[in-house]
Amino acid sequence: MVIEKDLPVPRATESGLDRDERERIATARRYRVGSFLVAVAIFVLWELLPRSGLVPEIILPPISSIAYALYTLVQTDFFLDHFLVTLNEIVWGFVIGTVIGLAVGIVLGVWGGAKKLFYPFVVAFQAVPKIVLAPLLISWFGYGQMSKVSMAVVISFFPVLINTMVGLENVPRDMVRLMQSLRASRRQIFTKVELPAAAPLMFAGVKTALTFAVIGAIVGEFVGAAEGLGFLLYTYNFQLRIDRVFSVIIILSLIGGILYFFVEWVDKKLIYWRQD
Amino acid sequence: MILQLRDISKTYRTRTPQGNVEALTSVDLEIQEGEVVSFVGPSGCGKSTLLNMVAGLLRPTTGHIVFDGEPMTEPSRRIGFMFQQPVLLPWRSVRKNVLLPSEVFGSKSDEMNQRAEEVLQLVGLGDFLGALPQHLSGGMQQRVALARVLVYEPRMLLMDEPFGALDEFTRETMNLELLRLTKPTGITVLFVTHNILEAVFLADRVVVMSPRPGRVAGIVDVPFGEERAIEIMRNPGFTDLVFRVRSLLGDTPGDDSMTSDLDSDRESVRW
Numbered sequence: 001m002v003i004e005k006d007l008p009v010p011r012a013t014e015s016g017l018d019r020d021e022r023e024r025i026a027t028a029r030r031y032r033v034g035s036f037l038v039a040v041a042i043f044v045l046w047e048l049l050p051r052s053g054l055v056p057e058i059i060l061p062p063i064s065s066i067a068y069a070l071y072t073l074v075q076t077d078f079f080l081d082h083f084l085v086t087l088n089e090i091v092w093g094f095v096i097g098t099v100i101g102l103a104v105g106i107v108l109g110v111w112g113g114a115k116k117l118f119y120p121f122v123v124a125f126q127a128v129p130k131i132v133l134a135p136l137l138i139s140w141f142g143y144g145q146m147s148k149v150s151m152a153v154v155i156s157f158f159p160v161l162i163n164t165m166v167g168l169e170n171v172p173r174d175m176v177r178l179m180q181s182l183r184a185s186r187r188q189i190f191t192k193v194e195l196p197a198a199a200p201l202m203f204a205g206v207k208t209a210l211t212f213a214v215i216g217a218i219v220g221e222f223v224g225a226a227e228g229l230g231f232l233l234y235t236y237n238f239q240l241r242i243d244r245v246f247s248v249i250i251i252l253s254l255i256g257g258i259l260y261f262f263v264e265w266v267d268k269k270l271i272y273w274r275q276d
Numbered sequence: 277m278i279l280q281l282r283d284i285s286k287t288y289r290t291r292t293p294q295g296n297v298e299a300l301t302s303v304d305l306e307i308q309e310g311e312v313v314s315f316v317g318p319s320g321c322g323k324s325t326l327l328n329m330v331a332g333l334l335r336p337t338t339g340h341i342v343f344d345g346e347p348m349t350e351p352s353r354r355i356g357f358m359f360q361q362p363v364l365l366p367w368r369s370v371r372k373n374v375l376l377p378s379e380v381f382g383s384k385s386d387e388m389n390q391r392a393e394e395v396l397q398l399v400g401l402g403d404f405l406g407a408l409p410q411h412l413s414g415g416m417q418q419r420v421a422l423a424r425v426l427v428y429e430p431r432m433l434l435m436d437e438p439f440g441a442l443d444e445f446t447r448e449t450m451n452l453e454l455l456r457l458t459k460p461t462g463i464t465v466l467f468v469t470h471n472i473l474e475a476v477f478l479a480d481r482v483v484v485m486s487p488r489p490g491r492v493a494g495i496v497d498v499p500f501g502e503e504r505a506i507e508i509m510r511n512p513g514f515t516d517l518v519f520r521v522r523s524l525l526g527d528t529p530g531d532d533s534m535t536s537d538l539d540s541d542r543e544s545v546r547w
Contacts, residue, residue: 174363181331181357183350184380192379196367273367273408 061243069243070250086217086229087255089145093152094213094259098206101157105164105205109198110190115165122161130155130216134223143224152216156209163205167198200271210263214256278432278464279307279330284339286325286490298489299325303339305483305492307464309431312455314467314479316521322490323468327434330466331357344431353381356425360437362417364409370396370420371405377428388427395423398457415446419453426457432464440469447471448506451478459502472525476517477509484524494524 017025046063049055057065073079108115108122134151141147171194179189221230229248236244268274284303287296300322307313315323328334330341332351341348343355351357364373371392378388396402399419409417418438425433439447451474458465469475475482479498486493496517500508508514 172363174359174361175365177333178357178359178363179380180333181351181355182377182380183353188380192376193365196365199367273410275410 058240058242061246065243066246066250069241070247073244073247073251082227082229082232083251085145085227086221086252089148089152089217089220089228090213090255090259092145092149093216094156094210096149097153097156097213098160098209100153101160101205101209102164102202104157105161105202106168108161109165109168110194122158126158131219134220137220138224143226145228148217148220148225148228151220152213155216155219156212159208159212160202160205163208164198164202167201168194170201171197200274203267203271207260207263207267210259211256214252214259218252277306278309278344279305279466280340280342281305281326281330282340282342284326284329284336284341286322286329286334287337300336300490303492307466309464310462311480312458312465312467312478313481313483314469314475315483315485316469316472316475317485317490317493317525318470318487320490321485321487323485324436325490326485327436327466327468331355331434333357353377353428354431356428356430356433358421358425358433358435358438360440362409362414362421364417364420364424366409369406369408370401370412373409373420374424374427376424381428392423392427395427396420398426399423399453413446414442415450418442418450422454422457426461429461430463432466433458435465435467437468437470439474440471447474452504452506454478455502455504472518472521473509476514476521477504482517482521484521486525496520496524 043063046060050057050060050062050065061069104122108119130151133154134147137150137154138147141150175193175197176189179193184192217228218230218233221228222234225231229252233245233248233252236242236248281303284300285298286300287298289296299320303326315326317323325334329336330343330348332348332355335349343352365376368376371389374392374396375388378385378392393402393405396405399422401416401419401423404412404416409420412420421438439450442450454465455478465478467475467478476496476498482496482498484493484496485491498517500511500514
């Protein structure tokens with residue numbers, strides 16, 4: 001057989017990448033630049049529409065005003081207090097909600113009898129739009145942080161519960177049978193197989209719980225509070241200081257985002273075998 | 277004699293119009309120590325059900341199973357079980373997967389650690405001790421599963437179509453590996469397969485089973501010695517045996533319509 005020597009052969013370049021690889025990287029870069037340009041366009045419109053008078057500043061303040069309002073807000077002496085109050089509510093709501101969700105989910109997932117007995121009530125509870133509970137929780141737990149934490153708990157425990165239960169129910173059957181063939185105890189099967197096998201799904205629930213806890217705390221503050229970022233936002237809105245309203249929204253988004261990335265990071269470390 | 281099956285039958289209760297399904301009926305079998313016995317038959321013939329009952333994972337409806345002089349009522353640590361899938365724990369490294377049995381037995385020690393490494397060397401995975409299962413090929417994963425069962429030196433090894441999910445070349449290699457690894461230990465092997473060549477190649481005896489109700493259609497002795505290479509498949513005697521198995525299967529063609537889900541839908545022992 002004759003080898004065609006003149007045929008152009010794709011070669012690895014100096015960087016060690018072939019042509020497809022380089023094209024993929026170039027495409028990815030083009031999209032990144034594109035996204036950046038879209039962001040710039042949005043900011044420019046955001047600045048120009050209010051400035052030109054096409055959109056009243058009371059509806060949409062120019063982005064520069066918002067940036068300035070944010071800058072002055074974080075320098076006020078009351079900001080940090082409100083910030084810490086809300087952060088506190090979110091974190092406690094998230095932690096307690098997650099613990100309850102994990103505990104109940106494990107009981108329902110491992111013990112079929114408990115599921116038969118209690119699951120209908122869990123579903124019924126989930127059918128309640130949690131926000132309607134906010135006034136009730138405030139009359140139960142008062143105007144302070146407790147009612148906000150409980151709101152965050154009520155809204156965030158459910159995704160953890162469901163994912164934990166479903167995760168435990170869907171442990172590959174053969175893994176359990178393998179353990180049975182080794183005469184493992186119930187406890188060994190749980191700790192060595194069921195828990196780690198369900199962990200990826202459980203953690204997905206935990207991530208959702210975090211987002212929900214942020215919502216719970218802020219809704220609680222909206223309904224009745226004397227402190228916290230939700231209270232601050234509500235107050236500024238009432239005062240028509242829309243630039244400050246946007247500033248608080250930005251702060252709240254940052255809290256949510258940073259917490260989410262933290263949990264995501266923990267997830268990657270903990271569920272190191274996950275394949276995407 | 278290490279294993280005795282007396283008049284074993286298994287009936288599954290179903291909600292289908294057919295009512296109860298007899299998965300297996302009156303199986304009598306005696307298995308000698310050190311024997312390799314393969315079970316071959318179409319799906320629904322109850323071969324997996326039988327294996328699960330020998331493993332103690334499933335209770336027979338009638339009959340007795342006597343293992344090593346004692347009636348089998350629950351899984352035994354002197355019996356190893358291998359599934360069609362490797363069933364490795366994806367969060368454990370290869371080494372830690374192989375150490376799982378000793379952890380369950382509570383015999384975790386340096387000794388076991390060393391033994392695990394030896395067995396992994398033996399199955400050719402000495403360089404992959406720290407790897408996660410997901411980074412191994414299907415054949416390598418099944419080797420880990422084999423190592424995991426060999427590490428605690430059971431007296432009997434039950435294999436439920438262990439190489440059924442592998443490609444033909446890998447399967448052949450694994451067959452040779454299996455003989456190489458188990459023959460010197462004198463371990464008894466019960467091997468379920470639907471591959472006739474594999475069944476004959478590996479076994480001292482082939483138990484041919486037929487479906488509806490699952491039963492033993494016949495037993496074929498394989499008079500080849502312990503030393504087996506792929507070349508014996510060229511032996512006319514080998515071909516004869518394959519055809520004898522085939523003819524035993526022949527009058528009971530596989531029919532998936534009624535019983536195909538039995539093998540996958542077996543219940544196991546409750547806690």
